[in-house]
Amino acid sequence: MSRWIVAYHHGDLPAALLAAVESAIADSGVSGVSLRDVARRAGVSHAAPAHHFGSKAGLLTAFAAAGYQLLAESVIKEVAASDAADGAAELAAIGRGYVRFAVSHPAHFEVMFRLDALDPGNAEFVAASEAAYGLLTATVERCRAAGRLHGRPPEVVAVSAWSLVHGLSALWISGRLPERIAEQDPQRLAAAVSDLFVEAVLPPARAGGSDAGL
Secondary structure (H helix, E strand, O other): OOOOOOOOOOOOHHHHHHHHHHHHHHHHOHHHOOHHHHHHHHOOOOOHHHHHHOOHHHHHHHHHHHHHHHHHHHHHHHHHHHOOOOHHHHHHHHHHHHHHHHHHOHHHHHHHOOHHHOOOOOHHHHHHHHHHHHHHHHHHHHHHHOOOOOOOOHHHHHHHHHHHHHHHHHHHHHOOOOOOOOOOOHHHHHHHHHHHHHHHHOOOOOOOOOOOOO
């Protein structure tokens, strides 16, 4: 059964259309999204999505940009709540925030990395994605300055950390992971995986050691 949203009457029409996109993706996946269906779900004229976003790609790009903003908010909230004492603890918090976002917003998570369906050169999309990624790279830089990378290139550490939590998120959302492990709480699992990465890749710096000159 389709998950219809409340018909739009007043307020922010673009926001209502983006909410309708989330509903459409939950029901039919990215490939099943159409401007006409989104308009119907929002309770507006079939021309409204094209008027505001230009095309299906424009609509999905705006939805993806909103996803990156939600991701950044989730990461920042998790880091703030953790009261992390150093970059390594902050990196673990970023991992938890990433998984929390993905599990809470699977439709956004799906669209954000479907560049074939988006306008990847869109300025708002680029700004939102770079801002979110910047949270990760800034934290890895803190780890480097503290001597926690042990000679590893910062970009490799950043991509490795991202790949780990992204893969975990995708596996959990797919529904295949919960049937294979004892842990049934994605947040506890995210914490364990993130802590394992930090312990294995970012152990405390050796006495007198530093990556600052790398």
